[in-house]
Amino acid sequence: MESYLIAISIGILIYMLMALGLSLHYGFTGLVNFGHVGFFAIGSYTSALLALQGVPIPLAMVGATLLTALAAWPLGIVALRLGSDYLAIVTLGFSESVRMMLQSEEWLTRGMHGLPGIPRMYEGWIPAAQIDLAIMLTLLAVNGAVFWLVTRVVKSPFGRVIEAVRDNEVAVRALGKDPARFKTRSLMLGAGLAGLAGAFQAHYLTFLSPEQFVPLITFYIWIAIFVGGANRLLGVALGTVIMVGFLEGSRFVRDFVGGISEVQMASVRIWVIGMALILIVLYRPQGILGTKAGKST
């Protein structure tokens, strides 16, 4: 039981890092990023490949985070000149392209076979039975630090400007500021967070495959930030817990209800997510903790 709870917590904490990044993108800057899982993938594979080459895990993870943030830069340059409709399409294309390349470039990633044997975090430093607990505690600490960091950013003048960009980009231009600069930085910061989450994923699971990085993951994170309130950090945390709780809990529903197969359960799960998206947008777009504003979604 305990190990199961630890595993769930790790899942929540990894997703939470991603959700904080997406919240920065959408909740605070108004960027509709449908390709977040692409950053997750880049972080994962980069850290894994670096570690497999002998780079110490902490260094690999830092490198992965930085590389992912850098990868967001060209995407920003191109996509941020235009409105959110286009950004959604382009970012989706980005993450799908990343997944396709991970699948095809077998010389690098072993494609669909997956990448096994990734060095496990704390391997050799801590007794094997305690490693998962250690990973969870590390993630807890990292999440705490990231919360602090994002809070500082959001409450700063930079944070004010990105919220202004979200609310009225044209007016930001009229104040002599270039929205593209701010959007790109926000994109890079959020991408870095997703990359960091990916690095944790790689050194926890020790096995990666392109199937772990499908668009569905991006939309799980979207639900997480929507449910709690996209521009409230506490809401993001709450939403992530609810979302993962739902995903995990739905596995047990099958045991109680019976009569439906695992495959059907998977359909039900995603059906609920789709309905949640529709209902939240229709009736409570600000999420649980968000407040109704003068002009929001």
Place this chain on the structure above:
Amino acid sequence: MSLLTVRNVSAGFGGMLALDNVSLDLNQGELLGLIGTNGAGKSTLFSVITGYVPSRAGVVQFDGRDISHMAVHTRVRQGLARTFQVPREFSQLTVMANMMAAAPDAQGEKLLSIFFNPGKVQREEEQVADRARDLLQFLNLSRVADTQAGKLSGGQKKLLELGRLLMLEPRCIMLDEPFAGVNPVLIGELSERIVALNQRGMSVLIIEHNLEELSRIVPRMYVMDRGKVIAEGKPRDVLSQDAVREAYMGGVI
């Protein structure tokens, strides 16, 4: 001394010319009006001057510099700022935050400074906050400083937009229908503020439909109709010209 010079500017799409060979001068320290029927091209002219719309021909100069090809935000940094017909407040931010967001070149806008130079960022924030509070007082908006901008009335939003503009300490401001949608009581206040700013040396160009109010405060105005400038001069003279009366008879005032 001409601060803002528009020479032979034309703009439009396809066969349609929204602006046809328009020229205009705004002198240093002047309070200038621009009137015209709906669709005359006034807002388009604003948009061309400020860079939101490209021109096909002609030149826009500000303070002796050719700004015709500069990006919107670069023109603003030269000292030329504008408001919008429909107010563009940052709806989810408070009035105070709206004002402070306008502060140019804040240290705290640099991510690295936030973490490596927090003291400086904090000091600057305090200075900016003081300026913002002063301006809010000047505009009589202090009461609503902590209200979300989206919840303000139309007139208050326009005042806020003016306030945000003033945070930039511009040389010249362009107001697009500042009195539209503002309740009559507030119009007088708004008018007074604009005149007061002008008396302090601010050059102002105003588009307005409210001819009464505008004629009261501007010593000189241009009239546009169907993309062209058709008259220029003192309000009383201009409004009595035949061409101007015809344009208004035919169009919607």
Place this chain on the structure above:
Amino acid sequence: MELIPILNAVINGTVLGTLLSLPILAITMVFGISRFPNAATGDYMTLGAYTAVATQAWIGSSLVLAVVSASVVTALIAVFFYLWVFRALAKRSNVARLIASLGVAFVVRTTITFFAGQDQYNLEMGRIMRAWNWHGIRILPMDVYILLTAIGALGIAFVILHATPLGRRMRAVADNPDLAAASGIRSRRVMLYLWLLSGFFCGLGGVLLAIKAVVVPELGFELLMPMFAAVILGGIGNPIGAVVGSLIFGISQEIATLYVGPSYKIVIAFLVLLVLLLFRPQGLFGRPIMAR
């Protein structure tokens, strides 16, 4: 450079481009009038494909019946979601409609997979007819069938859009975002017809695609990215642009696949999209995009 494979790629690309021009037309009209990219388009196509399979399984093996039922059912479902979801969001932001359409996409797809599972299905096409082969250039009889049906549907669409007052209104609104913002023009009737038409074309596109490809749950969603790229290529809100964009995209993708392999289809679509947005975001036929 061998000519024969390229010609075959052109033929294949033309067939794909023509049948995909139906859902692409649907996307561009909705994008132009309701101002949001409809993420449910792909899954509406999937719905069409599965409806056709179901029709053949339960009602009769007639392909024509399957095609008709696919289109009609999808049209009705599209109208349903308009009445329940998109109409209520008419005054909200484009992003709200986009996210809601994503929810609709999930709901449609998972409703299908709950009953049909993740298995593959195929449409029955009567006697298996062999491809006509002329010195290596292959044309499948079913391709001709697809082309004729798609062209016929396009013809009807263009008649509606250009010769009826309703269609003209739709085109006027789709082409001019400022007009679209003035909600007086978007009457209930225009919207109902818009979604009826969109749904019909998505369903029809889906079943025509099912003739060529295996029916799987991801059938439509996979194509979202390339379809949107084609919409942007043609210019949002422009029906002719949609067809032209679709053909150009279809043919160039098939030719490119000869050289880089099928996995890179998405990557190519993405790169083309990026280049487009950098240099000509209004596409071939659209109006230049302006900030206000």
